[in-house]
Amino acid sequence: MSSEPLAFELSQRGHRTTDQPISYLMAEALRRPNLISLAAGFVDDQTLPREAVAEAAAQLLSDPQTARSALQYGTTQGYSPLREAICEHLNALDHTPGRYQPQDVVVTTGSQQLLHLLTEVLIDPGGIVVTAWPTYFVYTGVLEAFGAQVRGVDMDEQGIIPEALDETLSRLEREGHLPGAGAGIVYITSYHQNPTGLTLSAQRRPRIVDIVRRHSEKAGRRILIVEDAAYRELTFHGEAPPSLRSFDEKGEYVALLQTFSKPFAPGMKTGYGLLPRDLVGSVLLQKTGRDFGSSNFNQQILNLVLRNGAFEAHVKKLCAAYAVKRDAMLAALDEHLGNIPGAGVTWTKPAGGLYVWLTLPPGMDAGRDGRLFGRSLEQGVLFVPGEYCYPPDPTRQAPGNTIRLSFGVADAQQIRRGVERLGQAIASLGRE
Ligand SMILES: Cc1ncc(COP(=O)(O)O)c(C=O)c1O
The missing domain is CATH 3.90.1150.10 (Aspartate Aminotransferase, domain 1)
Incomplete structure (x- = not known):
């Protein structure tokens, strides 16, 4: 034998x-x-924020009640004071006071996990994902694993080209791929893109949302724009343009994903998304099976640093x-x-x-x-x-x-x- x-x-x-x-x-x-x-x-x-994290951790742990709360399991959706602080942060960046709501935010183990969860919820093998050409290569690996059909859309100095996106979606409709296996995703890294460093220009943003809305209506099925804004805060001078999400007034077409990895500490591996409300439940069901909640301790530290000014x-x-x-x-x-x-x-x-x-x-x-x-x-x-x-x-x-x-x-x-x-x-x- x-x-x-x-x-x-x-x-x-x-x-x-x-x-x-x-x-x-x-x-x-x-x-x-x-x-x-x-x-x-x-x-x-x-430049990793050793002192800010040490101070926040000491504050959490020095009080028996906050220490117990931080060391216990949290919720699948994420620590609710952090979700509130995230909304304030996003509303400040987009100049949309009070618009984004904590019930639409999901905190995840890095934004990578949310990319995975959204793909899992929306894409069956053969499902369509349209992305900038070139794009973030770890997400490409996820798409291969899911057996997605991928189409690349050209970019120039102003980011993904709206006319090229429109043409790609029209072609997919003509070929009978939309609607297909799943609703379809348009994946865009909207700030300082990985890998090109290019940012989608302010003028193009409302047009991109309109194009996706129009094609969704034609297909009779909503296509989701996954706006990956992992590098948003790392805008070296002046102000970055408002998010794609800010042009989606009713919050129907865009999931805005951000992370604490790039602007703060990747070791905390905490990301988040502001999602269309009717997707939150499905994403949470998937997340329950995966980890039923990201590190509560890290979330409570991040909540403190967002609120005490250390993050900014x-x-x-x-x-x-x-x-x-x-x-x-x-x-x-x-x-x-x-x-x-x-x-x-x-x-x-x-x-x-x-x-x-x-x-x-x-x-x-x-x-x-x-x-x-x-x-x-x-x-x-x-x-x-x-x-x-x-x-x-x-x-x-x-x-x-x-x-x-x-x-x-x-x-x-x-x-x-x-x-x-x-x-x-x-x-x-x-x-x-
Ligand atoms: C464009 C982009 N999105 C998402 C991520 C995932 O980061 P994290 O899961 O640490 O939030 C990265 C990491 O490099 C990235 O470059």
């Missing part, structure tokens, strides 16, 4: 879920200690620190990639967030199996191949010449050195 254990037969979803590229990139960074990683979307270590003060500090690193990256790109003979590299100039998106000359392969990726590793710099950020859309081919760089983790000096190494790798391929 063989000593091999019997094989497990994985579920269909188990089979459809493939390894995320991020695991490979993280392993590569750990294997090479001298590598400068401009790949990870992690936040800056030095921290965001200001973060924006100042990240602006310096963004500027270091853009200056280094000018210096080291601006004049590579024959190369013609271009890049975005983000007003916030953590990412810069590079486009190399059309023939240059920036993929994981391409020469540039290997050469960059030899030079000691790691980037995210842009190919990961294009979801599998059977109607179009992903370009292979794009790169995502992050200025989140590395310090300004490492950023300059990393970009210099990348420039050397690109120039060396140009010479061959």
